[in-house]
Amino acid sequence: MGNLAKLTLPAAIGIILGIAATVWIKPDNTGGMALIIAVTTAFSIIVGAVIKLIRGKAETE
């Protein structure tokens, strides 16, 4: 649960981005909407992790 909580911010950003992308792309089915939101959320989490990693490295140096 602790690790999940750390994902809150990037996941929230990803979901918001996904909703925005859904509005723009206008997929025909709910599966498409879910796919877009899942992809943007995953993308956001990955980017967040990379940023965190880079910042963590910089702080240790």
Added chain:
Amino acid sequence: MRFVILTIAMASTAMSQVGAQSLGDTAIDPIISSDSERMRSSRIETQILPPIGESRDLLQPLAQSEIINTAGFAFNGFNSAEAGAGAEADIGTQSPADFVLIDDSGSPFSLRPADLYRALGDRVIRKGQVIGNNTLYWNQIDPNLPKRRISESIETSDRAVSPDALLAMVREGCLDSGASQSQCRKVNLRKDSGVPGSGDLRIAAITTHGGAAYSSALTGIDTRPYRSAPQNAMIAAYIAPAPAQPAPVAAMVMERARPLSASRIFLGRSSYPPAEFAAYGILAFTTLPAPEDRERYIEICDAFFAAIISSSELEVPLNEQMVTVWPVDDRTDPGLTGVLNIARAETDSCSIAVDNYDIFVADQAIRDARFAGKSLNGRGPFLIAWSPGDKKGFGQVPVLTADLTDVNSTADAKAVFRVWTDDIEKDTELWATGFSLEKLRLKLRQIANRYGEGMSKYFGG
């Protein structure tokens, strides 16, 4: 390779009597004004050049010296000292000037304000729609004009015709083109890569001011000594009509003054290439329909009917149409295309079109596109257009393609056809870039629909 625009001042050109007589041996028929009152006037009032709209037709190639005689000036490269303080031709504050485009051979081409607007305006208003001006060549303005880049005619200099004056002409041309005043007020000079920024524009110009001649910004035209026009001399130069030059078909295609209009047609095998059209594209399926995907073919056909206007319905001459062809194998029924070329699809129209689809023509089109460097993978169908149309089958020619691989419904197909018609009506030079947000959106939508449906099925949706 000099290529300049010059302004013949105030739609009239001062010229000496001697100069006029010397024209007797040339193709130019001078018309001398003998009105002494008007000759004394410091402001030239006589409309001398042929009326707007007719002037270009009355032009024929001239030697440079003839042009010089006509104008009563000799261009000394550019002699700023002789040009004097009035070298800056402020056409915006005087009566309309006439712009003349001179090509390498010295052939003058009269330009109307509307031509300048379409060449130098930053936007073009067509049917009330404002679109960015991406015209690159003069012959896109008018096929009779030389095929030269507009930017070659305009160079940077501190001795330019004032941008304000030029802008005034461009806006006048906008009004001439039928746009409203409010729309034309928003037109500015282009600042894109095709034309240097308006602050740097240089239009070679000749003008008269109080009877004295000034020339400006002409370089590389002639090195003859500068000769002023006699005081208050007025002259009209009527240039004899040039014999009509048939435009080569290849040059005509896709490089026209008026943008091409997209249309559709069902075409039999013996009708290729459809030479009466400016250019053509093909909706190319990779295979004939099988029972399991026949419905998809029919849906795409329905969209073809609905999204693109029939060639016969379009109120545009055929040679201004970029037609998208649905190939039909009419060898057994020559009247088939007549049945299909109707405004709206009837109940069986698409069944007939799909059942008689000409896979041979489609396959050839796909091969030709691949030969031209396009990567066409997937189940298709593909929309393929060539520029020019008669270059189909050649390598390294501009080819526009659209992929309908992910299209599964009439709505999807309509969206692709809509983007397709937008694309093919663009300047072919922009085909290569190919990217637009709308295309990206459409592609993402197709992907989301395709994999989203599978995903929802996987989760039991």
